Amino acid sequence: CYILGIESSCDDTAAAVINNGTVLSNVVATQKIHEEYGGVVPELASRAHQQNIIPVVDQALRKANIDKNQLSAIAFTRGPGLMGSLLVGTSFSKSLALGLGIPLIDVHHMQAHILAHFIKAKEQTPPNFPFLALTISGGHTQIVKVTDYFTMELLGQTIDDAVGEAFDKSAKILGFPYPGGPLIDKYAQLGNPKAYPFTKPKVSPMDFSFSGLKTAVLYFIEREVKANPNFIAENRNDICASIQYTIVSYLMDKLKNAVKHTGIKEIAIGGGVSANSGIRKALAEAEKKYGWTTHVPRFEYCTDNAAMIAIVGELKYKKELFAETNVVANARMKF
Numbered sequence: 323c324y325i326l327g328i329e330s331s332c333d334d335t336a337a338a339v340i341n342n343g344t345v346l347s348n349v350v351a352t353q354k355i356h357e358e359y360g361g362v363v364p365e366l367a368s369r370a371h372q373q374n375i376i377p378v379v380d381q382a383l384r385k386a387n388i389d390k391n392q393l394s395a396i397a398f399t400r401g402p403g404l405m406g407s408l409l410v411g412t413s414f415s416k417s418l419a420l421g422l423g424i425p426l427i428d429v430h431h432m433q434a435h436i437l438a439h440f441i442k443a444k445e446q447t448p449p450n451f452p453f454l455a456l457t458i459s460g461g462h463t464q465i466v467k468v469t470d471y472f473t474m475e476l477l478g479q480t481i482d483d484a485v486g487e488a489f490d491k492s493a494k495i496l497g498f499p500y501p502g503g504p505l506i507d508k509y510a511q512l513g514n515p516k517a518y519p520f521t522k523p524k525v526s527p528m529d530f531s532f533s534g535l536k537t538a539v540l541y542f543i544e545r546e547v548k549a550n551p552n553f554i555a556e557n558r559n560d561i562c563a564s565i566q567y568t569i570v571s572y573l574m575d576k577l578k579n580a581v582k583h584t585g586i587k588e589i590a591i592g593g594g595v596s597a598n599s600g601i602r603k604a605l606a607e608a609e610k611k612y613g614w615t616t617h618v619p620r621f622e623y624c625t626d627n628a629a630m631i632a633i634v635g636e637l638k639y640k641k642e643l644f645a646e647t648n649v650v651a652n653a654r655m656k657f
């Protein structure tokens with residue numbers, strides 16, 4: 323069966339076609355407009371989704387080399403996300419499914435980030451149940467216990483900023499363009515991670531807090547720049563390495579706590595921050611040191627994409643878990 327997945331929760335308009343776990347097309351239109359503002363502007367995102375959605379879906383069908391009449395179902399992101407953005411994908415998907423007379427399947431965006439591991443791809447082996455999922459992105463930071471495809475328990479999450487925001491806001495303080503996470507990673511690889519110690523915020527064992535780190539970086543930079551106006555330029559790599567080291571070791575501390583709490587050593591990460599070289603290295607080390615089995619999806623399935631929506635669509639299609647025709651977008655959708 324062919325399932326069309328549609329994703330529009332934030333600032334990427336995406337469509338993908340999947341067949342038996344294999345991705346036939348995976349199209350993403352990333353909205354450039356937000357760069358000027360240093361963050362996502364919801365109003366502009368919604369408008370761009372309206373402009374992009376038809377061409378993106380069209381392209382996904384063409385690349386998959388199928389006609390819309392061959393589709394078995396349409397899966398779409400119902401939430402969580404920005405309301406104005408979700409509305410575009412939701413209403414488009416509803417009308418298309420209705421027009422074609424095929425089932426509509428609603429998908430939870432964060433479940434999709436986790437179930438992206440079940441896409442069939444060369445460099446990817448699916449995790450075995452039960453496993454722990456660490457979802458790290460620009461909007462979320464969560465540890466989830468996954469017992470089965472749709473049996474998930476949220477063990478911990480951020481109480482303020484997401485980890486991607488911690489990277490991006492630190493990068494902004496250093497004067498890097500948005501989103502600065504990948505740049506911190508790039509320079510971090512050339513620097514000394516122990517050059518500048520930042521304290522890790524204290525919250526409950528499996529929860530996260532990142533707003534304090536951002537403030538710590540800000541005060542530190544302000545103080546140093548006052549003494550030496552060239553401080554950032556002269557120490558860029560060491561500053562980036564130190565920030566990254568703090569964030570990565572904090573994420574690893576939380577994972578260790580979750581492993582201890584659950585006894586589960588099968589770990590799967592997801593979300594845009596899983597591209598980070600520091601977290602990848604730390605996970606590879608943990609395999610040797612603690613006997614964990616770790617899984618990192620291909621980069622295109624880490625950041626927001628519709629292939630992950632389509633795979634969830636397919637899993638739900640097989641169980642006939644369809645949405646009601648009056649389904650509505652849910653910006654604060656719970657697990």
Ligand code: ATP
Pocket residue numbers: 331332333458459460461462485486487489490501502503504507593594595597598599624625626
């Ligand atoms: P969500 O998925 O929660 O809705 P989002 O769409 O903003 O949020 P993603 O597209 O999954 O999130 O990830 C984007 C985030 O990942 C940005 O904050 C970006 O800086 C960060 N990121 C990407 N690559 C790296 C990297 N190599 N190192 C650190 N951060 C990175």
Ligand code: FE
Pocket residue numbers: 431435459625626
């Ligand atoms: Fe996402």
